[in-house]
Structure formats: structure tokens, C-alpha cells
Amino acid sequence: MVRDLLVRGMLVGIVAGLLAFACAKLIGEPQVDRAIAFEQAESGQTSAAPHTHDHGAASMPAGHAGMAMSPQEAAEPELVSRATQAGLGLFTGVMVYCTAFGGLFGLVFAVADRRIGRLGPRGTAALLAVLGLIAVSLVPALKYPPNPPAVGEAETIATRTGFYFLMLLLSVVAMTAAVMLRQRLAGRHGAWNAALIAGAAYAVAMAAALAVLPAVNEVPDGFPATLLWQFRMAALGMQVVMWATLGLLFGWLTERAAAQQRRAAFGGVAALR
Amino acid sequence: MSDTAAVQVAAPPAIAAPLPLRDIAPWTIFGLLMLLALYFVGVEEGATALFSGMYVHEFVHDGRHLLGFPCH
Numbered sequence: 001m002v003r004d005l006l007v008r009g010m011l012v013g014i015v016a017g018l019l020a021f022a023c024a025k026l027i028g029e030p031q032v033d034r035a036i037a038f039e040q041a042e043s044g045q046t047s048a049a050p051h052t053h054d055h056g057a058a059s060m061p062a063g064h065a066g067m068a069m070s071p072q073e074a075a076e077p078e079l080v081s082r083a084t085q086a087g088l089g090l091f092t093g094v095m096v097y098c099t100a101f102g103g104l105f106g107l108v109f110a111v112a113d114r115r116i117g118r119l120g121p122r123g124t125a126a127l128l129a130v131l132g133l134i135a136v137s138l139v140p141a142l143k144y145p146p147n148p149p150a151v152g153e154a155e156t157i158a159t160r161t162g163f164y165f166l167m168l169l170l171s172v173v174a175m176t177a178a179v180m181l182r183q184r185l186a187g188r189h190g191a192w193n194a195a196l197i198a199g200a201a202y203a204v205a206m207a208a209a210l211a212v213l214p215a216v217n218e219v220p221d222g223f224p225a226t227l228l229w230q231f232r233m234a235a236l237g238m239q240v241v242m243w244a245t246l247g248l249l250f251g252w253l254t255e256r257a258a259a260q261q262r263r264a265a266f267g268g269v270a271a272l273r
Numbered sequence: 274m275s276d277t278a279a280v281q282v283a284a285p286p287a288i289a290a291p292l293p294l295r296d297i298a299p300w301t302i303f304g305l306l307m308l309l310a311l312y313f314v315g316v317e318e319g320a321t322a323l324f325s326g327m328y329v330h331e332f333v334h335d336g337r338h339l340l341g342f343p344c345h
Contacts, residue, residue: 080331093336100307114291146341161320
């Protein structure tokens with residue numbers, strides 16, 4: 001049973017990945033290309049440009065100096081061509097990401113189904129997808145939003161990554177706690193009030209985290225505001241596509257499987273009589 | 274005998290109990306594998322590195338940006 005949910009989650013994740021990849025190709029890549037063009041124009045002007053996106057010596061944190069390249073090497077032909085990055089590389093990254101989230105979704109569904117209320121498979125999956133979108137994609141991005149190439153200084157990658165995952169972890173833990181809190185309160189305060197209280201608790205916890213964690217603002221001077229906005233909207237669009245596919249398709253398939261099981265059981269009863 | 278069996282089978286699945294956590298527990302190993310896959314897409318050869326070189330980072334570069342991970 002858990003196996004079915006895990007496999008179904010990963011299969012649905014593959015579908016979500018295909019849709020998210022289409023989204024990335026259509027609305028994401030144009031922004032990535034524009035950002036790289038900006039970066040190259042900038043580094044052309046300021047020739048030194050040690051922190052650009054060309055992955056040279058300065059782009060690695062100090063701890064990895066052993067494998068760092070000299071600036072001269074950094075200017076050599078790219079390790080992976082732009083065409084591959086924007087094609088097979090993007091496809092691989094998005095597919096692995098979505099399939100992995102699909103598998104995790106299936107496992108979380110196995111725990112949550114019939115534990116977080118009697119919503120049925122479709123309702124449970126849809127609710128989990130909405131909560132996942134909020135906890136994994138939206139709230140961490142309020143503090144540490146997705147950034148296009150040219151935004152972000154190489155020297156701070158380690159701290160930025162650390163804070164991003166700390167924010168992600170806090171958000172997921174707080175959301176899990178809020179769902180459990182709602183369960184405990186539902187008997188005493190009713191479903192609607194319990195959900196409101198739990199939602200408020202999550203919001204307050206996240207507001208505190210957003211206020212306490214350090215801000216990162218490394219947008220270079222002159223970087224087009226519209227480009228930054230459009231890049232982030234494209235990134236958000238991919239997340240919405242992924243979570244919507246996971247929630248809706250997974251729920252539909254699970255309900256269909258449950259109905260088939262019921263029919264099989266009913267057929268068994270009829271045969272016994 | 275067959276009556277008892279029929280009653281048990283016919284119990285409506287809608288109010289069936291949730292999957293026992295002890296049945297789910299062994300599958301968390303697959304959850305960890307999923308997280309490992311996410312690590313390679315999101316972090317490897319960025320903030321931390323299991324392999325030397327930049328190939329993984331460069332290969333998934335665009336995806337890493339668009340999926341919201343800090344990249345460089």
C-alpha cells in the first residue's frame with residue numbers, strides 16, 4: 001500500500017516535471033538568457049569581474065580552494081555549453097526535482113491520509129499540495145527568493161545556502177506542527193476555528209523567522225527590476241505547476257484505485273453469497 | 274461462517290483506519306533517497322561538494338536557478 005503510494009507519487013512527479021519543464025522553457029529560459037547577457041555586459045565593462053557567474057576561482061567558497069581554477073582558466077570554454085544547460089541539463093534538473101518531490105508527496109500522503117481529517121483521497125491530496133506550496137515554495141521564497149544568474153555574490157554562497165535551508169526547514173516543521181495543532185483543537189473548537197488558530201500559529205511563527213533571519217540583498221546595480229520580477233514569476237509558476245499537478249493528479253489516481261478496490265471487495269462479497 | 278467473512282469484507286473502506294505508522298516507517302529510506310536526489314539538483318558543487326569539479330553544478334545550472342536554490 002505504501003509502495004503503491006510511493007510509486008504513484010513518483011509517476012505523478014514525472015508528469016509534473018514535464019509540465020514544469022515546459023513552463024521553464026517557455027517563461028523561464030528567456031529570463032535566464034537576459035540575465036546572462038546582463039552579466040556578460042557587466043563583466044565586459046569591469047574586466048576584472050571576479051564574482052561573475054563564470055565559475056572561476058572566486059566563485060568557489062574558500063574551503064574548496066583546492067579545486068579552484070585561476071581566473072585565466074575561468075575564461076576558457078565552458079564546461080557545459082549554454083545549449084546543454086538550457087536543454088538537457090534543465091530537463092534533468094527539473095525532472096529529478098519533481099520526481100523526488102512526487103515520491104515525498106506519496107509518503108507524506110501515506111501518513112496524512114485519514115489522519116488529517118476525512119477529506120477523501122482527492123481532498124487530502126489537494127490540501128497537502130496547497131500546504132506544500134505554501135511551506136516549501138512560497139514562504140521560504142519570501143525571505144530568500146529565487147535569483148537569476150548575475151544576482152548573488154559568490155563569496156556568500158555558503159551562508160546564503162545555509163540560511164535558505166534553515167528557513168525551509170523552519171517552515172516545513174512549523175507547517176507540520178500547525179496541522180497537528182489543528183487536529184488537537186478540532187474536537188474542542190470545531191473544524192473551522194481550529195484551522196484558523198493553526199493557520200495563525202503558522203503565520204506568527206513564520207513572521208518571527210522572517211524578521212529574525214538576516215536579509216540578503218545582492219542585486220547588482222543596474223540590474224533590470226522587470227527582469228528580476230519576471231524571473232521570479234517564472235520560478236513561482238513552475239512551483240505552482242508542480243504542486244497543482246501533484247495534488248490534483250495524485251488525488252484523482254488514488255481515488256480511482258480506492259474505487260477499484262471497493263468494487264473488487266464488493267464483487268468478492270457477491271461471489272460469497 | 275461465510276456470513277462472518279462477508280460482513281468483514283463489506284466494511285466500508287471510507288471509514289477504514291489510517292495506514293499504521295510502523296508500516297510506513299521502513300519506506301522513509303526512500304524519502305531519504307528523494308532528499309539525496311534533491312541535494313544533487315540543488316546544492317552539489319555549490320555550497321558543498323561530494324565530487325570535485327563543477328560538472329554537476331554546470332549541468333543543472335539553469336534548473337537550479339529556476340527552482341529557487343541559491344546557485345552562486
